[in-house]
Amino acid sequence: MADTVIQQIKDRLDIVEVVSGYLKLEKTGINLRANCPFHGEKTPSFFVSPSRQSFKCFGCGESGSVFDFIMKMEGIEFGDALRMLARRAGVQLPSYHPETQTKRNRLYEICEISCRFFEKQLHSSQAGRQVLKYFTGRGLAAESIKQWRLGYSPDQWRCLSDFLVGQGYQRAEILEAGLAVASEKSGDSYDRFRGRIMFPVLDLSSQVVGFGGRVFENEKLKTKDEKKEENAGAKYINTPATPLYDKSRVLYGLNFAKLAIRQKDSCILTEGYMDVILSHQAGFANAVATSGTALTSLHLKTIKRYTNNLLMAFDADAGGNMATQRGISLAISEEFNVKVILMPQGLDPADVISQNQQQWANLIDGAQEIMSFYFATALNSFDASLPSGKKQIAQFILPHIKKISNAIVRAHWVQKLADILQVSEGAVVEEMARLKLENNSSPHNITADSADNKNTNINTEVKSRDTLLEERIVSLVLNYPSGLDFIDEAHLELFSLNGAKEIIKTLKSHPVESPESAQVVCRQLSEQNKEVESFLEDVLFWSEVQSTEDSFVEIQLCLEQLKTVVARQNLQEIARGIRQAEANKDVERLTCLMRQFNELSKGII
Secondary structure, eight states: OOHHHHHHHHHHOOHHHHHHTTSOOEEETTEEEEOOTTSOOSSOOEEEETTTTEEEETTTOOEEOHHHHHHHHHTOOHHHHHHHHHHHHTOOOOOSOHHHHHHHHHHHHHHHHHHHHHHHHHHHSHHHHHHHHHHHHTTOOHHHHHHTTOEEEOSSSSHHHHHHHHTTOOHHHHHHTTSEEEOTTTSOEEESOOSEEEEEEEOTTOOEEEEEEEESTTOOOOSHHHHHSTTTTOSEEEOOOOSSOOTTTOEETHHHHHHHHHHHTOEEEESSHHHHHHHHHTTOTTEEEESSSOOOHHHHHHHHTTOSEEEEEEOTTGGGOHHHHHHHHHHHHTTOEEEEEEOOTTOOHHHHHHHOHHHHHHHHHTOEEHHHHHHHHHHHHSOTTSHHHHHHHHHHHHHHHHHOOOHHHHHHHHHHHHHHHTSOHHHHHHHHHTOOGGGOOSOEEEEOOSTTOSOSEEEEOOOOHHHHHHHHHHHHHHHOGGGGGGOOHHHHTTOOOHHHHHHHHHHHHSOOSSHHHHHHHHHHHHHHOHHHHHHHHHHGGGOOOOOHHHHHHHHHHHHHHHHHHHHHHHHHHHHHHHHHHHHHTOHHHHHHHHHHHHHHHTTOO
8 A cells, every 4th residue: 555545544634533532531731641541550651642643652562653553452454444544534545456346335335224224214113113112121222222223124025125226226236235135936136134123233343234133023924935035034134144244253242342342351242132232231341242153263363352351141051052162162272261151041141131230240240260160060960979970070071171272271170170079180181181182073972871960961062173173174165165275185184083184185086166066075975974974064063155365364374273283282292202201211212202392393383
């Protein structure tokens, strides 16, 4: 990007005005000051200089221009900060692909106009006014309804589509924005959202990129085409993947929550739109939710820009939910500090807040560390005084301990488990070493085998980092077969799951050009190979749509991470061999292993 464009943005924007949108600045001489948003402090050490158009914190050392402030504050890269500030300054950025830029702008316009349409329907239609009563009954304030731009979609065939066509947009564009669905028979299209409460999904710049729609009064759909719609009758439906909206990346409410997350150094992760809105209304503005999907690594990457601390709001039965277990395991593998907000039976956060805001505050204050949650679950399920109970407690907890990447934290929980079971730490470590998580992609089914157990069945899902990476790589190449070009024989050697390896080898030897062809080949392969069949069941969890370019980048990143994970596993094996050689005073073997250890260590950053 030309320096002249950057300078033009700086000339048009006052850093004081930009920073004031985030912090309360107070005058001090020729400068302004505030408490630093990048580290906790009670005495202001963050200064903004109008004359230099820069900021400086004398506490943590952060400093720079308006671009640096936005990048740090929003947790974004320079390109995103440039686009955000250019939009604010009214500066048109040059584009290498003007036709693509024009297309995206029109999709943004369609989403914005649709949002306004839904907002108007909420206040002006008879059904919309019933929705307003529903909002009031749930405890929503008028300010919250306005802030979150809630609306209502009329229960009509093409109400929104016809309105947008009247505004000059093509039906093909409305389909691409995810607001309409193509009819299989007629080739025409109809509105995706009908008779639903509308929750606009906003990006970090608070631009509308998609919608979530909640059915209102469970009204039945009347036409044959509507009844054939894939999501017809579902309580919630969401915008599908579009050039603007990727559910694996977008977090509902993050545009409003990002500052609070940074200030509180924690993120509350809930399951529903109302959970987020009412949490913010109750003063817990660090709450977000996934939008139409389970938690993904891309969600976690986004959250990591602001905090390493996750508070996950569970439903009362969510401890056994596979998708939740995957999310927890993924967050732990990404070295988040995870705590669990345990919900009362049958209630979600929105219910709790509507009834008693103080109870929600108490639940957050009482959030359990995830390992404490697992310990409590196991001890409530099995009898630690019996040998069989001790065995099953260990079987339940050890897979979770083994997933912890930090050796010190892992040792802490090993010690605690040993104390509870009244056995030596060595016995716990030995049993944990016998777990074959790295080569096992199926769920652990721990079944009580004694009448003395307090619970007869516990089902938990634990996956190692390399397993998750292999699943992710395969899911990406199934959706984007051209990505197979990035995988060579050396990469295949890194795969520990036979199902994953067999799929990659087969697809490379039988070139395919489309996701449909790739999945046909895999289905045929699964009929002959049970390991492939089992593996595909897990891979389907990852199915999603994103840009081809992003997918290719992610495939390469996953391959690099897999290489590092495997190298670290090999280092652990060599380290065990070194300890044995030292104990046996085997100098020759010790020398050989030390050399291997040093050579392998050089490849790990």
